[in-house]
Amino acid sequence: MSDIFYSLVERQPAGKDIVFLLDGSDGTRTGFPAVKDFVQRVVETLSVDDNKDRVSVVQYSKEPAAQFYLNTYTTKGDILDTVRGLRHKGGRPLNTGAALQYLRDNVFTASAGSRLQEGVPQVLVLISGGRSFDSVDAPASALKELGVLTFAIGTRSADSKELQKISHDPSYALTVSEFTDLPNVQQQLQSSRRFGKKIHLMSSCLFSPAGKDIVFLLDGSDGTRTGFPAVKDFVQRVVETLSVDDNKDRVSVVQYSKEPAAQFYLNTYTTKGDILDTVRGLRHKGGRPLNTGAALQYLRDNVFTASAGSRLQEGVPQVLVLISGGRSFDSVDAPASALKELGVLTFAIGTRSADSKELELQKISYDPSSALSVSDFTDLPVPRNSSPL
Incomplete structure (x- = not known):
């Protein structure tokens, strides 16, 4: 049975480990401030200071680069300060497959602060503005096997089928017109049921109270x-x-x-x-x-x-x-x-x-x-x- 069952029904530290994977390629430069704003809005809702929730941010284009790991910061203020100060990475092509593999090997690990072995839910939020140049199939499957709940949010320039492959379940992929629409996503997640399963589960993982x-x-x-x-x-x-x-x-x-x-x-x-x-x-x-x-x-x-x-x-x-x-x-x-x-x-x-x-x-x-x-x-x-x- 999936490890997620035990993450949800067993005793565990209340909280979750959330990794944001951000598209920093050349095509997302103008929308990057809205991406950072979305990450900040989510972090504002989390319980970081008491170590319930942990956060990591990775930015990628041709290659991935960890902005900080799950165990880098222990206060919400430090995370928010760092996110506000993030500079757009730039570069091309967009290698989403390589970035997902990087997360599997270097971020969702105990040495980087992941509490997977303690049964803490592992959540990945990908924000993408384009189609990947490399294959995402094997790395996405590897994250699913690890038990990571992946939600993929992409603009209309992204490949919707690719986002569905990456997501833990195809219904956990979400498309927005452009990155400037991201600030509205959290409100939709918290207040609306009309979007169905993908919205409610994402809301549960990102914004729910413990329990x-x-x-x-x-x-x-x-x-x-x-x-x-x-x-x-x-x-x-x-x-x-x-x-x-x-x-x-x-x-x-x-x-x-x-x-x-x-x-x-x-x-x-x-x-x-x-x-x-x-x-x-x-x-x-x-x-x-x-x-x-x-x-x-x-x-x-x-x-x-x-x-x-x-x-x-x-x-x-x-x-x-x-x-x-x-x-x-x-x-x-x-x-x-x-x-x-x-x-x-x-x-x-x-x-x-x-x-x-x-x-x-x-x-x-x-x-x-x-x-x-x-x-x-x-x-x-x-x-x-x-x-x-």
């Missing part, structure tokens, strides 16, 4: 009766790592077979102890057939809502963990797409009976790499606090 809303969707159909204790144990292990008592994290559990049933909502319990007690006491639902599509739609309409305790509108990351033991009797396509459009990060874990051939788990997951297959529920991964799986 997350996690919903567990558990297969309670007849075929999972013997494995259900292992499922409950997995949920308990994850909950143990969360920060519930200070309202950073919220948890909901829904069990389903033919129909879904909420065991509790995101705003039902405010203490970790109450959640753990309830999970331990869960009884297997039973029933058939397994209607995963209906369950996903139920979550969309009844659980990821403000009335049920979801903080989606506040920019808090929304995480869904599906644990399934079989193939769905109904279609999952439309409900899964609806959750993606809402901005929910869905991770699907299934046994070998859960339709790996038809790629149902991959369809449900927000990204195909976020699906995991295990032999049976006793093999569910054990969350580890200090490192990703």
